[in-house]
Amino acid sequence: MIKHIVMWRLKDGIDQPAAARAIKQALEGLNGKIPGLIRLEVGINFVADKDASDVVLYAEFESQAALEAYQVHPAHNAAAEVVKAARAERRVVDYEIG
Secondary structure, three states, X not given: OEEEEEEEEEOOOOOHHHHHHHXXXXXXXXXXXXXXXXXXXXXXXXXXXXXXXXXXXXXXEOOHHHXXXXXXXXXXXXXXXXXXXXXXXXXXXXXXXX
8 A cells, every 4th residue: 555645835925724724625626536546635734833844645556556556647637736836845754655
């Protein structure tokens, strides 16, 4: 199984709470639509800290091939546009378990 974790900081000068909700809705809407995607959830940070990210994605995939297919899937690309419009910074970690 592959775990895929992405954290974003949102741009200054936008409605960050609304942008975070839009990201959550767009990405969580991918559940059940992409082969090999086992689980995907999005969390919105509620702690004000200079080192914190604003939004985090946690996803599980059947395999590395499934993660690679997710990255180019049209539904993912549409959701990614919502994220790209609001993000200032992105961090990602992908790792295998089991």
